[in-house]
Amino acid sequence: MSDSKELHREPAVTALRTRRRSRSLIALTGTIVGAFGVIVLADVGSVKHPHVSAPVSPAVITPVQGLSNLERLGLSMDSSGMGRTGQWGPAPTGDPLPLASVTYSGNVAGPTTLSGADLYRLDCQPCHQADGGGAPPEINAIIGPVQATSAVVMFERMKTMGRPITPAFAVQLANGSRKDLMDRLKNGGKKMPSFGHLKDGEIRALTAYLELLAGVPGAAERQSVVTEPGLRVGELLVKGTCHICHNATGPWPDPEELLQGAVPPLGLLAKERAINDVIRKVRHGTPVVMGRARVSYRGRMPVFEYLKDDEVSAAYMYLLIYPPENAERP
């Protein structure tokens, strides 16, 4: 019993430290955002293009680069569940959603507060699903590996199995699992892309949420938030979700190729599509008219209902302000 108490005490200490660190992180990011400048959205012709004051780029934001994760692995959208394990969203029911009903604040320069759940939605959910179950065997569930990072879970599990272990060995097992989890986040795996662009505060908030999903005792008390420039939200969404299927650069497919399922590159998105169109396509789906019979077809892109208009807007702005290398500036 005293062993269990000893194990429970450690997360409480960690949570306290986490809260202190979060406060100093909020203060720091507030300063960065202040220097970031103002972004105003305005209508220019048919494509609503943002007018952007010269941004002072925080060093942490970098352009998306290289091949999509699917292309890197030689997979196709049809052969993989990556990027579309969650909501396929409803099929369009005739006319597309009126553009006027797409709302977003346009405030992507101001600070945004992200919880671990938000970070999970932006970076993990398209493959691992909302409940962390993944799509085995292609996409691992995150529940088992995260439970294994808890000394309390390992200690109790072994006791239940009739193979009690010492608190010290439970901590050793949990530390090993945490190292494995961190290694996977930073370096990726055979199929999983690297999330090396995540900062310590983001990883702390994210892993606390993973623990909540996995039912780790005490996880609710360890939840934390990070405050970020809005464009960082866009970067996280592009790198964590869009880049699974979309290459960073490349030519824009012609209409025939698009109908055949070509996936357009991220670098030209803001040139070819208005921000409202992109938000509508991502969050609600836009029917693609196919063939002579003009049958409405939603296209192959999943509908990401669980994203927010402001988040998609931030992704659009991020692609505009931090275009991939070799991409034509819109």
Add this chain to the structure above:
Amino acid sequence: MKHLSIALVFLFAAASLAAGDIHGKVTAKGLRDSANAVVYVDAIAGKTFPAPADHAKMDQRNMEFTPKVLPILVGTTVNFHNSDAVLHNVFSPDACADRFDLGAWAQGEVKTNTFKKPCFAVLLCKVHSEMEGYVAVLPTPYHAVTAADGSYVIKDVPDGTYTVKVWHPKLKPAHKSVAVKGATQEDFEIAK
């Protein structure tokens, strides 16, 4: 050199054929089948066996340890394979196996662990709590694992009198003194 090696293998095989074996059946009372009992010759006074250079193999396949029970001689290194598309881990909480944790690894990769002391080490996977396997680390190279019908054959046992033991993950162990002369039959019964 190659011819010499082949010749030596044949010589060794011929010498082995001259030795006897211990065979028979183990009845595991109260279980659905009698598989996965380890029958082995216990330590022989004044005789030691060098650790083999060859590695033994334990796989994780279809979310199970395969084989369920792997008998090895003390000092043997085991290669832990992963044939599943998911990440696996292997750890053992047993002190006699030096309480190891091999981390997580993907399909096609191999991790190794050397078992230095006699032990019946349970193998568990941190990621999949339902998985369970065993490595039986034994004092002699004379051992076998029973088939579902309880049958076993320990090959190439030199004539002599030995203590033969039976171990099973769920049942109480048993032992007998067995005088081996050529092919020798010995049956066992084990229970909870």
